[in-house]
Amino acid sequence: MTNNDILRRLRYAFDFNDNKMIKIFAEAESTVSREQISSFLKKETDEDYKNCSDVQLATFLNGLINVNRGKREGEQPKPEKKINNNIIFRKLKIALNLKDDDILALLMLADLRISRHELSAFFRRPDHKHFRVCKDQILRNFLHGVQLQQRPDDEYIDEDEDAADVIEDKSEED
Numbered sequence: 001m002t003n004n005d006i007l008r009r010l011r012y013a014f015d016f017n018d019n020k021m022i023k024i025f026a027e028a029e030s031t032v033s034r035e036q037i038s039s040f041l042k043k044e045t046d047e048d049y050k051n052c053s054d055v056q057l058a059t060f061l062n063g064l065i066n067v068n069r070g071k072r073e074g075e076q077p078k079p080e081k082k083i084n085n086n087i088i089f090r091k092l093k094i095a096l097n098l099k100d101d102d103i104l105a106l107l108m109l110a111d112l113r114i115s116r117h118e119l120s121a122f123f124r125r126p127d128h129k130h131f132r133v134c135k136d137q138i139l140r141n142f143l144h145g146v147q148l149q150q151r152p153d154d155e156y157i158d159e160d161e162d163a164a165d166v167i168e169d170k171s172e173e174d
Helices: 003-014 018-027 034-041 054-069 085-095 100-109 116-122 136-150 160-173
Strands: none
Touching (some): 003 034, 003 054, 003 136, 018 034, 018 054, 054 085, 085 116, 085 136, 100 116, 100 136
């Protein structure tokens, strides 16, 4: 999954409009334009498509944490220069204030069953002997579970191109 896919899926799951996306970036002390948001959400085949960098996605996730949990006292965390699925998963866990049981329930909504031990391995330090790399399938199913929880009446968008179409339609409505 690309950073753009993750941004698209989060936007769709939480029904964020362009203004809300801009405010989330602003909460992490970053300024983005409506055009940048729109270009991140376009299909990869679209000529206006722009790749969402690791720093930009990390900034968005930091902003989501600030919006949902409030800003930390003192200096704000710097966005990571390089992120992976484990970091994304951890930031979403923090932003959504989820406990292990909540995450397992979301994964069950997406018809994925994993044990509590498997789940905790994703949140360990990379040098820990029980650390496990979070693969795209786990993150995709987690985001699907979040979507099913937030938008239970909507159909799941399986294809990224379909998600991009829905988001483009939503951007035009804003």
